Amino acid sequence: MSGWKGKRVLVTGAGGFIGSHLAERLVQLGARTRALVHYRANGSWGWLERSAFKEEMEIVAGDIGDRDSVAQAMQGTDLVFHLAAMIAIPYSYQVPASFVQTNITGTLNVLQAARAVPVERLVHTSTSEVYGTARYVPIDEQHPLQAQSPYAASKIGADQLVRSFWCSYSLPVVTVRPFNTFGPRQSARAVVPTIASQCLAETAVRLGNLTPTRDLNYVSDVVEGFVRAAISPAAVGRTINLGTGRETSIGELAQMIARCLERPLDIEEDRARVRPERSEVERLVADNTVAREVLGWEPSVSLEDGLRMTVDWMRAHLDGYRPSVYAL
Numbered sequence: 001m002s003g004w005k006g007k008r009v010l011v012t013g014a015g016g017f018i019g020s021h022l023a024e025r026l027v028q029l030g031a032r033t034r035a036l037v038h039y040r041a042n043g044s045w046g047w048l049e050r051s052a053f054k055e056e057m058e059i060v061a062g063d064i065g066d067r068d069s070v071a072q073a074m075q076g077t078d079l080v081f082h083l084a085a086m087i088a089i090p091y092s093y094q095v096p097a098s099f100v101q102t103n104i105t106g107t108l109n110v111l112q113a114a115r116a117v118p119v120e121r122l123v124h125t126s127t128s129e130v131y132g133t134a135r136y137v138p139i140d141e142q143h144p145l146q147a148q149s150p151y152a153a154s155k156i157g158a159d160q161l162v163r164s165f166w167c168s169y170s171l172p173v174v175t176v177r178p179f180n181t182f183g184p185r186q187s188a189r190a191v192v193p194t195i196a197s198q199c200l201a202e203t204a205v206r207l208g209n210l211t212p213t214r215d216l217n218y219v220s221d222v223v224e225g226f227v228r229a230a231i232s233p234a235a236v237g238r239t240i241n242l243g244t245g246r247e248t249s250i251g252e253l254a255q256m257i258a259r260c261l262e263r264p265l266d267i268e269e270d271r272a273r274v275r276p277e278r279s280e281v282e283r284l285v286a287d288n289t290v291a292r293e294v295l296g297w298e299p300s301v302s303l304e305d306g307l308r309m310t311v312d313w314m315r316a317h318l319d320g321y322r323p324s325v326y327a328l
Contacts, residue, residue, distance in 0.1 A: 003231060005030035010077040012036045012064055012110060013084030015046020017186045018125075018178075022081060022223045024053045029227070033057040036073045036084065038064070047185050064106035067113070074113040079230050080122045082110045085158075088189045089129070089151045090275070091328040096150035103154035104161065111165045118171070123229050124162045126177040126239065127155050128215070128284050137247070138287035141177070141239050148279045159239070172236045174229045179243035179286045183219030183306065184313035188327040191250060192216070192307070195257045196314050201323040204266040205258075208273030210251035215243040215285045218306035221299045228295040235294050243286020244299045256304070260311045272326055 009026050013019040014035030026033045037045045039061040048054050062069035064084040074080060086092070086102045107124070114122045131139050132146025147153035165171040182192040191214070198205040225242040229235050248256075251267070258265035274280075291297045301309075314321070 007031045008078045010034045011081045019083040020047035025223050027053045027056045035059045067109045070109040071113040078120045083125045089149045092151035099154040104157040107158040121172045124175045126159050126175050128179040130156045133282040137285050140287040166237050174235045175239040176229050177241050178222045179215035181222045195254050196311050197321040197323040199261050199263050204268045206268050206270035213247045213249045213283050218301035225297050240290050241286045247285040
């Protein structure tokens with residue numbers, strides 16, 4: 001993909017799951033990549049600590065909730081990918097104020113810094129959780145927003161702030177709305193590594209509700225969507241779904257993962273993992289028409305192939321998981 005060589009790019013949340021994959025991809029494309037990782041007392045850079053590309057990017061530690069930290073990280077950049085966020089839905093029930101601080105105030109800090117530079121484009125990360133349980137399927141970008149968890153509410157707030165800076169200040173923004181992303185490096189707070197890690201280490205898999213459906217997307221496809229959103233002229237001011245249009249229940253997903261691992265599957269209900277009835281998002285499946293038409297994007301990795309690659313990676317990195325512990 002041309003046009004990236006020498007571009008000065010900032011990725012917030014670059015030490016995380018999707019952010020680390022995106023930062024590496026930008027290096028491969030020739031961008032001068034600055035990676036903002038969350039400051040840790042031990043100096044860790046998250047997943048970039050182990051990256052084969054870490055010497056080819058500028059890694060800076062900071063806090064998305066601190067306006068000065070964000071402003072310093074953004075100096076001299078052309079493009080910004082904003083991925084830093086608190087993401088765990090069950091944890092948002094316990095500490096909703098932290099989600100507001102990070103996801104809403106943090107996004108405001110990014111927007112104000114981007115306007116001050118000013119940047120050529122800001123790509124903001126949303127989530128399919130903002131839609132809540134589907135009122136119709138497939139879900140297009142005009143679907144009503146329904147906050148069924150404090151996490152979803154904080155992301156709706158962030159999304160609306162981004163839109164307000166486009167409308168009020170003409171800040172060139174794109175909101176990318178991935179449906180459920182999975183792949184190597186994902187924490188056990190997500191359903192695929194939760195199931196896979198238990199299948200690899202335990203005799204039974206403990207899960208909550210098995211009936212909700214999700215639209216699962218392999219991480220390399222999602223990264224490609226981000227990259228295209230940053231360079232497509234028609235994307236500015238838009239919100240764009242990234243999803244496959246394929247719907248899979250949690251129960252079906254568990255069966256698929258067990259087959260990949262060639263393990264028997266014994267599912268036990270864990271009441272601690274069952275979300276409050278009105279908070280559980282029952283159905284998510286994307287309409288990706290806008291992504292296809294505006295970005296020229298479409299998924300290239302099937303669910304089956306993505307699961308095989310993910311469980312192969314997890315098998316080699318199982319020491320990084322605690323299968324017996326429910327990760328909030």
